[in-house]
Amino acid sequence: MSDNTLMNERNQLFIDICNNKKPKRVPVTAGVTVEAAIEKMGYSLKRELYSPEKCFEAADEMAKLFDTDTLPTVPFTQAAVFRYIDQKFMQPGADGFFQHPNIAPLELDEYPEFNKDPFEFIVNKIQPRVFGILNEDPVLGHLKIKIARDVVASKFAGMAPKLVEKYQRATAITGCNLLWAPFDFIADYIRSFSTMIMDMKRKPQWVLDACEAVLQYEIEQIKNTPKRGTIPMISYPLHMPPFMRHSEVEKFWWPSFKKLMIATQEAGFIPSIFCEQNWDAHLDLLNDLPGTVIIGFETSNPKLVVEKVATRHIYQNFYPADILKHGTVEQCVEEAKRTIDTVAGAGNYIFSMSRGMIRGSDFKTENLQAVIECVKEYGKY
């Protein structure tokens, strides 16, 4: 039987912090995507992203290089599924890297029908518009999609636990479960970022009704979400508020989101939200969330966050990712110390970069390694 002492110690850091107890030191995580890992290996996204073996090899190498408390790279990608089903939301650029184009599969006058039953509308109208495979073969298409997802998942099955065990990383929290704030879901997948802005001004009631309808749809999804890890979590990347006036966020974005957070907690999950871009104009709202929420910040002002956001919440991210690409080791380490000094004082901070490393060229290996080692030492309480 293997000795999991180190893994247990690491798990304890997250268990303590989630129980509002100061951990022994600042837990340190780093999000290196499988795409970035593949490029770091010198492999091509056009080829090796479709090889589960190469994805595993790349994730193994990242775990070897970066001694973070959780696995730096999760060996999993749905790239093959995206390609097979011709997913219009996820299209590869010329170099094979998948991106999310700004498309609006719902027409404006279809809002009332969508709002009546989002699930029905998504399956019957949205998916045929965004999954090419359903155009070719509508009857068998959904079955083919299900099989493709299962086949790909089976190819990656067991890889992450194997690496977790081998490199003794924490399993108490995982970021596998992902959902969206209702407004963001509509902006990302139904009406597009830019048309959603128009809808809010021109058809405010339809947008409000759509947020409530999507909220109910998502609450159903929460019920079907598996509880993984000691501290079951659902992650929510939050997109739109930095691009909206505060009064609009309060009216359109926040009410359905707050209800979703409450539903998440009532279902036994801790919500992990990521405030993308700059939330300085909306920080006060975060105290309106009940219980403890893990809140990641990208470019919000750290001092303002400490001043405004209650310490019953857990802060995450903050470390300015760009310096890992351009800075020297010394500069990167100094920045890590500065980040800890600013936000870790109350013992409610999980170290991570301001955003994930999504391309191989996003960071220098020696910079990230130095930062991780610095946080483990300098971040002791």
Added chain:
Amino acid sequence: MVDLKALTASVGELDEEKVLEVLNGFVASNPSEEDAQKVVAACQSGMAIVGDLYEKGEYFVGDLIFAGELLTNAINTLKPVLGSGSTASAGSIVLGTVAGDLHDIGKNIFKSMCEAAGFTVYDLGIDQPASAFIDKIKEVKPKVVGMSGVLTLALEAMKDTVDAIKEAGLRDSVKIIIGGNPVTKEACAQIGADAFTTNAAEGVKICQGWVK
């Protein structure tokens, strides 16, 4: 004739309903082309107010997107009375999202704000190789080239594009501005662009400075 100051204010306040009501009334009054040009100028001044409010932090990106849409609707409403004689262009800009990047929201905001400021914009679209920029530069001889991108790798594509423009012997004939999430002062220097911005309103001012 419409109250031009009030029209400018309505555009600045993003009051689409009021703007279109005023413009529809104006078009119905069978105005002269000269008056129509004054109305266009009043709308453009309203867009300048939007840009200023964005820079002050009172407006957000969503407001810029809506402002672009509002102006497009306004100009379309005025088209029947604008006639064939178009207003003098402030200058021309070749604009595109660089190779490997499929994002266009920021580019489109910059485009509409440049058009509102009187520039003629040739929009290449997304994921554009250096050759597409070069072909268009040769064809329309712009004063400015704008490159946009959201992904960090866009910086490399921007550098490749600037290098290709140099190789084609076109670098001295254009000013180059880069924009988007990953651009920084350092990246601008490394890429060899003349200016950078993450703020569309500021970008328009930079371009206006170049064509004075």
